[in-house]
Amino acid sequence: MNKIRVRAFTESGSDAFRNLIQIKPQNIRQEIQKLVKDPLVSKETGADLELKSPKNRFDLAKNLWEVFGPDGTLYSRRRELGLWNWISAAYFGTLMDSDPRPDLIKKIGGVDRWVLGGDVLRDHRHLVSGPFFAYEANSEAPRRAMCQLATTVTQPGELVERISGKRNLASGPVCHLATLMYYDSSKESLRVGLTTPPGNPKRFSYYFAQLDRTIDYESMKVEELIEMLPHNFQKWKVFAREELKKTQQ
Amino acid sequence: MLQKINFTGRVDLPMESLDAYIEQKANRYLLQLNWDLTRFSFNSKAEVWLEIRRAGSYEYRREYLSKFQKGQNVATIDVSNMTDPLNLRLRLKVVFEAGGKRLLIGNLDNFVPRVPQDKSMQKGFLKIIKDNSMDNPWMMKFDLGEPILAISGKKNNYAVLKEEFNFFIPAILPEVVRQVCIWAINDRNRENPVVFSKWERFFVALGVSGDLFDRDDASEDEFDEEFANRIEESAISCANEFSRRNGIIEIIDLAHSSVVGVNDE
Numbered sequence: 409m410n411k412i413r414v415r416a417f418t419e420s421g422s423d424a425f426r427n428l429i430q431i432k433p434q435n436i437r438q439e440i441q442k443l444v445k446d447p448l449v450s451k452e453t454g455a456d457l458e459l460k461s462p463k464n465r466f467d468l469a470k471n472l473w474e475v476f477g478p479d480g481t482l483y484s485r486r487r488e489l490g491l492w493n494w495i496s497a498a499y500f501g502t503l504m505d506s507d508p509r510p511d512l513i514k515k516i517g518g519v520d521r522w523v524l525g526g527d528v529l530r531d532h533r534h535l536v537s538g539p540f541f542a543y544e545a546n547s548e549a550p551r552r553a554m555c556q557l558a559t560t561v562t563q564p565g566e567l568v569e570r571i572s573g574k575r576n577l578a579s580g581p582v583c584h585l586a587t588l589m590y591y592d593s594s595k596e597s598l599r600v601g602l603t604t605p606p607g608n609p610k611r612f613s614y615y616f617a618q619l620d621r622t623i624d625y626e627s628m629k630v631e632e633l634i635e636m637l638p639h640n641f642q643k644w645k646v647f648a649r650e651e652l653k654k655t656q657q
Numbered sequence: 658m659l660q661k662i663n664f665t666g667r668v669d670l671p672m673e674s675l676d677a678y679i680e681q682k683a684n685r686y687l688l689q690l691n692w693d694l695t696r697f698s699f700n701s702k703a704e705v706w707l708e709i710r711r712a713g714s715y716e717y718r719r720e721y722l723s724k725f726q727k728g729q730n731v732a733t734i735d736v737s738n739m740t741d742p743l744n745l746r747l748r749l750k751v752v753f754e755a756g757g758k759r760l761l762i763g764n765l766d767n768f769v770p771r772v773p774q775d776k777s778m779q780k781g782f783l784k785i786i787k788d789n790s791m792d793n794p795w796m797m798k799f800d801l802g803e804p805i806l807a808i809s810g811k812k813n814n815y816a817v818l819k820e821e822f823n824f825f826i827p828a829i830l831p832e833v834v835r836q837v838c839i840w841a842i843n844d845r846n847r848e849n850p851v852v853f854s855k856w857e858r859f860f861v862a863l864g865v866s867g868d869l870f871d872r873d874d875a876s877e878d879e880f881d882e883e884f885a886n887r888i889e890e891s892a893i894s895c896a897n898e899f900s901r902r903n904g905i906i907e908i909i910d911l912a913h914s915s916v917v918g919v920n921d922e
Contacts, residue, residue, distance in 0.1 A: 528861060528867040623760060624706070624750055627752065
């Protein structure tokens with residue numbers, strides 16, 4: 409078990425981390441490791457976190473929930489940017505190892521994936537806090553948010569971008585609906601071909617953007633939302649009904 | 658001919674329908690609400706709901722306020738448990754159930770409640786330049802991804818407008834805000850990301866929906882007309898909010914009073 413003492417980056421710590429992600433030096437791993445341990449750019453929080461290689465975003469979120477959830481030591485600090493940035497820096501090596509792709513530059517990707525900037529449009533892309541906040545937003549029944557949590561941490565995919573990126577889709581019955589449609593609970597993975605139209609996540613997001621002006625869908629039951637979906641979602645409606653039946657059995 | 662379709666007969670409620678402010682009492686934050694929908698003839702079975710979001714996060718609460726009724730209505734909601742109670746966005750919804758659907762028949766979105774100390778006036782980052790070639794007294798220019806307020810330098814125009822008329826800048830600022838808002842939403846190039854991001858945050862803080870800045874170009878073919886309307890509405894309501902929050906009308910009124918005072922002497 410690899411327990412670490414959680415620290416929080418100071419502003420200069422976050423800046424240094426951002427620079428490393430932007431520049432991507434060859435020895436980035438060592439540099440980040442050095443930064444994580446540097447007492448001049450981070451502060452103690454008093455909390456411990458088990459650093460383990462997560463199977464998927466759900467697994468990571470569940471692990472973080474123990475520390476950042478309502479019963480966790482850092483619950484009141486769960487919106488602190490420096491804290492998340494330090495944790496993602498601490499997770500850097502583990503996450504790089506868990507991604508089988510050979511190209512390190514691709515695996516690292518853009519700054520938004522590692523550094524939380526407090527920007528409403530981009531923060532959902534943060535690889536570590538993104539899954540946690542998706543879990544938190546659906547904490548009454550986190551499995552209903554599998555549309556946002558089923559993929560691997562370093563490759564979240566289009567569905568996550570479409571659902572997590574829109575606050576009105578990221579929680580409640582719409583998020584549950586997206587899970588019923590696009591997540592195969594028996595295989596514990598997203599359905600193959602989900603990005604192919606018709607009825608793909610892009611259309612799903614457009615449909616609810618339109619509906620937002622006419623229907624108070626947040627107060628509707630997922631069963632009602634399924635029946636309301638237009639014909640171009642037919643294939644996914646069938647999956648959704650089947651999945652719903654399974655959960656009701 | 659373009660035909661507007663409004664399936665639910667939804668009414669976009671004007672900002673004046675709601676007043677909301679955050680009151681700080683000891684360690685608690687109370688959201689004080691006062692709404693008046695007297696001028697609307699909604700069904701008496703309709704329900705009034707409030708959605709509370711913290712700007713820039715997933716945090717979301719939904720509160721039932723009352724059945725629809727005419728006259729002044731008040732409510733107090735304890736928002737102390739939200740992470741940043743001074744940074745909330747409200748949406749007032751009037752909902753009516755018909756045919757198994759919860760129809761949205763009244764809507765007021767992106768309402769920013771007043772907070773104890775509003776320091777939004779201090780966020781000055783608009784570049785102002787003198788342009789000797791302009792025949793127009795002032796105009797907004799957008800150069801290399803940055804909005805610039807250009808004031809003509811012809812004759813004494815610049816000195817008169819910028820330095821002598823102390824109400825000129827405040828008077829045009831809401832219109833500047835409206836124009837920059839439209840530019841920021843439509844601008845896809847983002848040549849100067851630092852400046853763009855400052856403006857984006859500024860507009861989101863004024864209640865513009867963050868989604869507008871992150872629009873997928875591929876959606877243009879589908880919602881062009883609706884999207885254009887949303888931009889226009891958002892820009893106007895943002896300019897109004899800016900003016901209201903910064904007391905622009907009051908500033909001009911004071912400037913006028915002081916000018917009158919000087920003349921009277």
